[in-house]
Amino acid sequence: MANPWSGLPPVEVHCHGFGDVDFSDFTKVDLARLDAWCASEGVLSLPTMYLHREQLAEFEAFVHEYHRMRGEGLLPHVAGIALEGPLLASHGGTPASTVWAPSRHEWERLAALGPYGLTYTVLSPDAFSPASELHDEPAARDTGFDWLIPLLMAHGIRPALGHFTRADPLRSAEQVDEIVEMAWQSEWSGTGVRVVTDHLFNDMPLLIRHAFRSARARAERDAVIASYDLPGWTLDQMARIVGPVPAAIMRQAAAGRIGACINFDGEHVDLAIATRAVQLMGVENSMMMTDRCDSARLGGQDLHHRVDNALWYQQDGIVAAGSVPLARQMANAQSQGLSLEDVRTLAAGTAHRVFGLPVRSEARLPVA
Template identity: 75%
Template structure:
């Protein structure tokens, strides 16, 4: 552990909506109200948004407004914002209209927002390959990652690896490793980690069952988890244990070249698997993410729940978001035997280092943990 373990507020790294506000609806996001909400929960937040191509100008205006308020000291609990997409090889629970391949000009416009507070954008290493929803997009080959990543990183915008296809896991892993290498060879206009991730194990090819979301699945859970021999997992054997994509991400995180996000709600990923993963990657290289949405509306799509869990689903039955706040996830991690300093690192310390956040409210602790 290091100085980032303590005395920094927890950070909701990847969240989609607090209260009745869908962050992706830029017209309705009251930033002052959002900051007050974060203060009431004693967290900082990086609101994560979906972006339609025809809303790019509107998003730029929103980010400029955010930057002006931030500079005026009005948003101490919102140290940055983030995008999920648009360059995604697989939709997952993402609205289809928010998945698109930007042109060079559009990438430059997105990159410029790094100067105003855009911290990362989720993108798929295999977005340009066969099997990707964007493979045949007219703009897909206008710019490759050898141009896109340096353009983003020069302004401090990090790529967040995620939304892989399942067609060729080995190729996806190799492309992820190539992206990390490009990032580390590029000039960086920010500080902290140059590469982060969407949530580990979700929306990527796996060789294990990573979650047990139904009543029937939970009846098999203990037997399946025991068969995985989690204590016996090692970084060098992960390709055959979990699959080459998560294995590559975990090894790059263990090397300190990636800050990896993982969900501790017990529904996106089984808690025992999540715990073993952060132990292997190293707690200082791992971040909790909630993927949280509080209402049944996200990115313009209606959501619903089932009786089996607290996740939000879109109409096609695909998981779209979680619902548990950070304080609940911290309690879940403590219940897995992680120590208080480790949990504080997962919930805040790593994020502060990875995103170069300023500590504006060091006295904050999550609600219910004072």
């Protein structure tokens, strides 16, 4: 039987900026120009944005304009809009000013954008925990996941799980399972898979060294990876090996209840670890993501490179984004022994299925 996803265009699932365009400065984003850029690279995109509380009305206007243009056939390569935050327990590389706890009314306004193109919003399963940066915000006491998740589901918006605290990994993992169960028990107005993730292994408590970003770390890399015995990894041992949080995500993904994102730039996550993870979850449940930003500015903050890698860093030395495009990540995945068909699934097929994108499209995946 023919693979219905074969030949589809790759999808930039989680990306922050192409060329000199910072998607989070959405009041200045030229959507037609963005679509043309995507067409030139042969990809679809889900531009991912940060949101300041005082810009909520402007964001609503932006999503409505996106919907109008999309409806007129002007944006065939921009498959949806996504948010990173604002409900993040730890801001990580996200600008601190874009991390906040929406009130019920603000959540209702955000949820209402689902039918107009808001595809997912990254949120932290432990956002309401005592260790969360948001725990003492008044709005955090007025909401909870038992109210929020059904609201998002009813409007076709997926929670994207990420930005965990490290205070209580077991409880955070339980929250992952609880949110996934809530989502699959709720009334769903969207298509595709109901829950996705931010990038696996990043911004979460881990028991392993998942990346080797400096020259010194890379000198130790082969010995460390050998000690992990990656071929011996099994799903039922992941909590003991990598930690309860990534184990919960991987288990739910393998069951088809999460579309899990993972980065193949070799810098967010070691390529051997990323490859073994998608083998365990199933490539059909895994999506390649770039976290890409092409310019040295993101979400109102200046970024810089280090000599050791191609990641973007904030002033305080925290990783803010990646810079490796999807085509190079696809080549990285193939270099790890994944078949061309598996790589196409990671870069295109899973995203089309998870986000309910049409099988037929004007753009097509280039043949390697």
